[in-house]
Amino acid sequence: MKYQILLAAALLFSACNRDKSGEVGTEGMNAAATDAASDATANPTVDNPNVVSEDEAPNPNAPVMKFTESEFDFGDIKADSKVRHTFTFTNTGKSPLLIQDAIVSCGCTTPSWTKAPVLPGAQGTMEVQFDSRGKQGIISKQIAVRANTQPNITTILIKGNVLTVGAAASSPL
Incomplete structure (x- = not known):
């Protein structure tokens, strides 16, 4: 019984330490997401020849x-x-x-x-x-x-x- 209580306490304390290091790790992930979002804002167009953009009219002479x-x-x-x-x-x-x-x-x-x-x-x-x-x-x-x-x-x-x-x-x- 003593060992089960000690084991539960050890798991509880180690879980608390993981939360703290997880917060530090997410800053890096958030920074990467922020960088990606700023890149998308700087270059908003993505060339895809299969998709007609809103400002480009479809080819009226295309085969159907x-x-x-x-x-x-x-x-x-x-x-x-x-x-x-x-x-x-x-x-x-x-x-x-x-x-x-x-x-x-x-x-x-x-x-x-x-x-x-x-x-x-x-x-x-x-x-x-x-x-x-x-x-x-x-x-x-x-x-x-x-x-x-x-x-x-x-x-x-x-x-x-x-x-x-x-x-x-x-x-x-």
Whole structure:
């Protein structure tokens, strides 16, 4: 019992000493935060080519990617199978549209797209293949299409329900 009281007292006193040294340490952290804030005030602009600033007008001649559908639902997908869907888009802008790349949220999803510039008024495609191998249940995968548009990222989505091995799609009676 004596040892427990001594241990509690020792912890109490050491905790008090830590508070004091913590206060000293925060002065350095506060000084660093103050320096960072003063730097931000001195140089308030940050160049980001993907964001149109409030005082900069968007390019009226930029290409515009308009998908006929922004998401597709495969419904029930057999286990260990591959399914595909082709998204169609139109360039409703005033200059040629060029897709730089398409970033997927999972390695099980593979996009392929029109490589040539899509002229104003013309259509292009984005084919998306999903491999259900090793997956089961509800899936939702995003494809971020990066192009010379404003904004430069357009997101499309595929979804579905991967059935378990041996399960058949249920049908209403």
